[in-house]
């Protein structure tokens with residue numbers, strides 16, 4: 001009985017993780033891709049390892065902060081939450097994780 005319960009817990013955890021990743025990608029596609037798919041206004045292209053090489057060496061908290069609160073970088077301006085203020089901080093973190101993973 002205990003084993004069944006463990007299996008159930010593991011199964012639902014996997015489900016949550018799967019949903020989270022899908023969400024990061026869909027939010028990215030419906031919003032952030034406007035700049036980050038092609039590199040509009042100096043945005044680092046997602047998947048362009050060279051453009052991300054110096055970014056992914058930063059602490060992930062710094063990258064989250066840049067995406068959530070916005071910042072002026074060397075290449076351009078990243079608006080707070082990319083201008084999508086309806087997104088929660090956690091939503092943004094999911095998208096950042098997706099972008100960073102795709103660009104390593």
Ligand code: HEC
Nearest residue numbers: 032035042043055063066067073074075076077078081082
């Ligand atoms: C209006 C265009 C635009 C949109 C929309 C946009 N970004 Fe950006 N983003 C930029 C620019 C420009 C930079 C690069 C700034 C620099 O480093 O010079 C950037 C940089 C970043 C970085 C790198 C931060 C770092 O520390 O190097 C992350 C992560 C990021 N954006 C996440 C996102 C996410 C997540 C979204 C969607 C919610 C988003 N961006 C939407 C323009 C945009």
